[in-house]
Amino acid sequence: MNNDLASLTQSLRDFAKARDWEPFHSPKNLASALTVEASELLEHFQWLTEEQSRNLAAPKKAEVAAEAADVLLYLLQLCDKLQIDLLEAARLKMVVNAEKYPVDRVRGSSQKYTEISDPNRGE
Template identity: 40%
Template sequence: MPDATATVQSLRDRVAAFVRERDWEKYHNPKDLAISLNIEASELLELFQWREPREVDLRDPAFREAMEDELADVFIYCLSLANAIGSDLSDVTVRKLVKNERKYPAGEWRGRAR
């Protein structure tokens, strides 16, 4: 299901079905989902640990697959957390982007990291 045809809602529904079919709703509370999301983000980060940027080869199929698996795990937990708290991810993402645009105007921040 490519990004161009997937919707956030279709992905949320698929994650919710996966959880429901395994009777895992009782484990999917905000605290545990936030912890799990962080653990998966750390597993993604671990792939880069002790490597220089030039050593990271996204063309290496094994590395790319490992990275994409961890990225997907992070996203799945984001979707699960949104499901658990009843948050509309599209709305909150746009709202946060508007805040960031105000905080970091392009004219002042272009090409700057801090």
């Protein structure tokens, strides 16, 4: 794992241990907390137009940054508990996504991979 992520993960372990929170940090609880924080992140964009969401004022951007950090921290803790190398999992997922979404068939399209025609299947 990247040294920065490893260091951050260790800091999270130390933080939880100092507060005796380890008993509460089961994978189920961390996944639940991650979902809650992701929802709090989304809340900042609720009712904004596409253009407004691209041009957040500095105070709003700081709030979004704090929520994004919460998402990252819970995700790191979850992966730590399950011994998942998050960077390796992300790299593998990018390979899978590249296969699902070949550039020559998806450029400029927002279709899901199951909706993309496959020239090898005669579609």
